[in-house]
Amino acid sequence: xxxxxxxxxxxxxxxxxxxxxxxxxxxxxxxxxxxxxxxxxxxxxxxxxxxxxxxxxxxxxxxxxxxxxxxxxxxxxxxxxxxxxxxxxxxxxxxxxxxxxxxxxxxxxxxxxxxxxxxxxxxxxxxxxxxxxxxxxxxxxxxxxxxxxxxxxxxxxxxxxxxxxxxxxxxxxxxxxxxxxxxxxxxxxxxxxxxxxxxxxxxxxxxxxxxxxxxxxxxxxxxxxxxxxxxxx
Amino acid sequence: xxxxxxxxxxxxxxxxxxxxxxxxxxxxxxxxxxxxxxxxxxxxxxxxxxxxxxxxxxxxxxxxxxxxxxxxxxxxxxxxxxxxxxxxxxxxxxxxxxxxxxxxxxxxxxxxxxxxxxxxxxxxxxxxxxxxxxxxxxxxxxxxxxxxxxxxxxxxxxxxxxxxxxxxxxxxxxxxxxxxxxxxxxxxxxxxxxxxxxx
Numbered sequence: 102x103x104x105x106x107x108x109x110x111x112x113x114x115x116x117x118x119x120x121x122x123x124x125x126x127x128x129x130x131x132x133x134x135x136x137x138x139x140x141x142x143x144x145x146x147x148x149x150x151x152x153x154x155x156x157x158x159x160x161x162x163x164x165x166x167x168x169x170x171x172x173x174x175x176x177x178x179x180x181x182x183x184x185x186x187x188x189x190x191x192x193x194x195x196x197x198x199x200x201x202x203x204x205x206x207x208x209x210x211x212x213x214x215x216x217x218x219x220x221x222x223x224x225x226x227x228x229x230x231x232x233x234x235x236x237x238x239x240x241x242x243x244x245x246x247x248x249x250x251x252x253x254x255x256x257x258x259x260x261x262x263x264x265x266x267x268x269x270x271x272x273x274x275x276x277x278x279x280x281x282x283x284x285x286x287x288x289x290x291x292x293x294x295x296x297x298x299x300x301x302x303x304x305x306x307x308x309x310x311x312x313x314x315x316x317x318x319x320x321x322x323x324x325x326x327x328x329x330x331x332x333x334x
Numbered sequence: 335x336x337x338x339x340x341x342x343x344x345x346x347x348x349x350x351x352x353x354x355x356x357x358x359x360x361x362x363x364x365x366x367x368x369x370x371x372x373x374x375x376x377x378x379x380x381x382x383x384x385x386x387x388x389x390x391x392x393x394x395x396x397x398x399x400x401x402x403x404x405x406x407x408x409x410x411x412x413x414x415x416x417x418x419x420x421x422x423x424x425x426x427x428x429x430x431x432x433x434x435x436x437x438x439x440x441x442x443x444x445x446x447x448x449x450x451x452x453x454x455x456x457x458x459x460x461x462x463x464x465x466x467x468x469x470x471x472x473x474x475x476x477x478x479x480x481x482x483x484x485x486x487x488x489x490x491x492x493x494x495x496x497x498x499x500x501x502x503x504x505x506x507x508x509x510x511x512x513x514x515x516x517x518x519x520x521x522x523x524x525x526x527x528x529x530x531x532x533x
Contacts, residue, residue: 102337137356138339145336146344147356147415174345174358182341190336195530197516198368306365310478313370323370323448330365 103191105183106162111246114169115216116180117153119162122191127156130223131200131301131329134165134193138175148175151220151303151329152194153247155227163191166246168216199301199329201227207299208232210291212282212312214304215239218246220329221303225254225261234262234298236290238282238308241270264290282308284315294320299327306330352409353417354524360416363479368512371477372447372498379482379500381466385437386504393431395482399468401426406465408488410495411524413513423486425467428459439504443511444485444496452496452511453520454487456504463489466499491522491529 103120110116133151154164169180183189201209201224209231211221218237225235239245245265255263266282267275280286292298300321302312309330316326353359382392393401405424411417442454458464467486468475475481480497487494493513514520519528527533 137336138342138344139336140342140344141338143336144344145356146342146358149414178339178342187340188337189339195517198513306478310365310371317370323372326370328367328369330367 103163103189105185105187105189107185108183111166112244114180115166115246116169117164117166118179118183118189119164120189120191121161122163123161125161125163127158128152128163128194129197129200129202130155130227131220132194132196132223133220134163134191135195136165136175136179137190137192138178139190146175149195150179151223153219153222153226155223166216166219166222199303199327201299201301203227203229205299206231208292208296209234210298210300210316211235212287212291212300212302212304213237214282214308214312215244216246217302217304217308217329217331219303221301222247224301225251228258228261230260232260232292234264234291236264236266236282236286238266238268238304240268242267242272262290282312282315284318287312287315288319291316294322297322297325299325301327301329303329304331350419352419354411355527356529357411357415357417357524360418363418363421364412364414364416365478366412366414366493367478367497368450369448373477374447374482374498376482381483381499382501383431383435384501384503385435386439386506387436389436391431391435398426398466398483401430403468404465406467406486406488408486410488410492413491413493413518413522413529417524422471423465423467424469424472425465425483425486427462428464428466429462431466432460437504439506441505441508443503443505443509444494444499445501445503446496447498447500450496450498450512452485452494453505453509453514454490454494455508455521458487458490459502463487489523491519491524493518494522 103122107119137147150165153166167179376395379395465486468483485496
């Protein structure tokens with residue numbers, strides 16, 4: 102059982118929930134939790150949400166970031182109704198493949214599409230001295246989750262590069278017009294295959310499909326490209 | 335014991351009796367894959383059954399698609415909680431493929447191009463319960479959805495229906511496959527909600 106400690110608006114349509122889970126024994130970045138909601142008449146709905154936070158034994162909190170889907174059943178509740186103090190039934194952590202392990206020393210390429218940033222943010226937050234490159238594709242600057250933190254980390258965290266790709270609208274003074282992610286971006290802003298990086302790609306299915314194909318075409322070992330997808334084909 | 339979620343109404347009343355616990359109905363066809371989608375040319379495609387004695391039965395694409403095929407319409411249930419009703423497939427029944435295979439194995443490890451594996455009790459593959467499917471909705475099965483051919487075991491969670499399957503290996507003992515090693519259930523019955531270890 103989790104208690105909502107705090108909520109933070111990340112964008113106009115995405116919200117972070119900070120959950121207190123007293124019995125939480127820790128998680129790996131990339132894992133998710135299942136949330137179960139129960140209506141008064143007993144009707145239940147379950148969904149999975151990626152964990153956004155790195156585990157810290159001191160805090161016992163878990164953060165998830167929820168993107169509101171207009172036709173959704175659970176995400177409007179989590180982004181609009183839930184308040185601090187509310188209790189939520191959670192289960193987890195779940196998932197043992199799309200995870201980054203802090204004992205790994207290999208360089209890491211992270212590629213996010215939209216709210217696919219969430220599990221990758223947990224990796225960025227858990228990073229030690231390993232070399233990370235993050236490519237984060239969004240429609241507009243207003244769609245960037247964790248915008249301030251990412252800008253700060255890109256400036257201050259040694260060994261972390263962050264590159265944004267805007268497909269519809271770019272910030273003022275941005276050097277290139279809106280563009281979709283392409284193989285040149287992946288090649289320039291990800292680690293080259295010679296470095297044998299671990300690659301994590303998360304986002305809507307079509308995005309992940311295209312980006313994973315690019316990584317393979319660039320010569321990355323398919324076994325080192327881990328994907329997590331949401332939405333239909 | 336569940337607590338009431340303050341202010342949660344939910345939208346989908348009277349869920350279909352065909353919907354297993356904890357699932358919701360999807361109308362698109364979500365994709366769940368652990369890595370990039372392999373593209374397998376048909377002239378290099380091969381499927382085999384390897385028995386516990388080392389005997390191997392192999393089919394190439396031409397031999398495989400010449401086998402008697404069945405059209406099946408089934409509901410599918412993904413562990414990520416979507417279910418899709420009335421999906422239409424064409425494929426070869428595992429009963430047909432095992433017709434000439436001598437085996438005393440009780441378990442099967444399905445292997446896929448790219449290294450994915452999943453374990454299934456042998457009896458869950460027989461008696462009209464499983465197919466190697468190569469058409470979806472009247473079209474050749476798209477690579478994203480496991481084409482050229484995938485396992486189809488609709489009575490278990492859909493991760494058991496291995497995409498890009500290229501080998502079934504008979505085993506005496508049950509062993510965990512890819513997702514099973516990553517914390518998912520060894521059997522995966524959606525009606526028992528066997529999602530994760532311990533369910």
